[in-house]
Amino acid sequence: MKKFLLVVLVLVVGTALAACGGKEKASDDKxxxxxxxxxxxxxxxxxxxxxxxxxxxxxxxxxxxxxxxxxxxxxxxxxxxxxxxxxxxxxxxxxxxxxxxxxxxxxxxxAPMGIYSNKFKTIEAIEDGAKVTIPNDPVNGARALLVLQDEGLIELDPNAEVLKVSEKDVTMNKKNLVFQPIEAGQLPRSVDGTDLAAVPGNFALAASMNLLDALALEDMLDxxxxxxxxxxxxxxxxxxxxxxxxxxxxxxxxxxxxxxxxxxxxxxxx
Structure with a gap:
């Protein structure tokens, strides 16, 4: 009887351990x-x-x-x-x-964020007071502003936290750009209805846009x-x-x- 109970106990414990580790990845699993x-x-x-x-x-x-x-x-x-x-x-x-x-x-x-336009052919051609659509979420909005800064269109407060910069941190706006925050998923469509659009790469590709058509591409942080x-x-x-x-x-x-x-x-x- 004792031997029988011991065998049952071993089987129960073994089954429980197997169940607990059922989804662990074995080193030799190909x-x-x-x-x-x-x-x-x-x-x-x-x-x-x-x-x-x-x-x-x-x-x-x-x-x-x-x-x-x-x-x-x-x-x-x-x-x-x-x-x-x-x-x-x-x-x-x-x-x-x-x-x-x-x-x-x-x-x-x-895929990087890009500045797209159907109105201007180059960054240098951007006119004073141009309207630019940017993502309305903080992370992608900050990315858009950093791209515009890299292109010399704006300057941001050097004391602002890079990952959280917003319109309030713009200290110089060379072309008097007018920012229009919208949902990131709507940015590809906005290219036709505005002067400039800052479109994240994943949304650009989903809309069959060519990344190389951008006036400028983001130098992304890792x-x-x-x-x-x-x-x-x-x-x-x-x-x-x-x-x-x-x-x-x-x-x-x-x-x-x-x-x-x-x-x-x-x-x-x-």
Whole structure:
């Protein structure tokens, strides 16, 4: 009877431990699920990352999402092993708000914000009093103002926090630009109805805009560039190391140069 109870106890404990670790990524597991939002970063996975993983013997499944919430939920739950769709700032906010144990693995080339116009052909041709639509959210609004500053159209208070600058921090407005904050998703449409529009790269590509048509492209800070993210516990697993190796390869950069023109490269690639 005692032997019987011991066997039952071992089986119960073993089953419980297996259940607890069911979604942990084994070091020698050669199957990988990667999530992305449909669009350029899903394409980047298909063209520049997944082929390299397959060459290394991995069986890769790409999961496409239609929003910015589910990819991190799926990663945190272990339903996928990595994702590519978000920048460092967004990921940090998700981790802070949800306490999900997710970490950036490596920064990848990212579509920059651009200043677009159907009225002016160059930055120099911009007329006094031109109207410019900019994103109405703080993060992208700050990015737009930084681009305008880089082009010499405005100056911002040097004491202002770079990531939080707003219209109130404009200390010089060379062309007396009139700022019109609107929803970021509406910015591509605004190009036809205003003088200038500061359009984030992901929205420009979603609207089939050519990044190289911009009068100016953002010199992005790395915190605004997209990252491959994984569960923190998996950051040293072999599949994560292999993703880093692939992204750092010459073959990856060749695909970026040929198929993702206009994408800004992170500091480590320069």
């Amino acid at each position: 199957s990988v699920k990667i999530g992305a939002t449909a669009g350029p970063y899903s394409d980047m996975l298909k063209k520049a990352i997944i082929p390299g993983l397959e060459e290394k013997g991995y069986k890769v499944e790409l999961i496409e999402f239609s929003d910015y919430i589910q990819p991190n939920n799926a990663l945190a739950s272990g339903d996928i092993d990595a994702n590519l769709f978000q920048n460092t700032t967004y990921l940090e906010n998700v981790v802070k708000e949800t306490e999900a144990e997710l970490s950036p693995l490596i920064i990848v080339p990212t 915190i605004y560039r997209n990252v491959v993210a994984v569960k923190t516990e998996n950051i040293d697993k072999q599949f994560a190391k292999d993703i880093i190796e692939i992204v750092e390869s010459a073959e990856f950069e060749k695909v970026i140069d040929s198929d993702f023109e206009g994408f800004g490269k992170p500091e480590w690639m320069k």
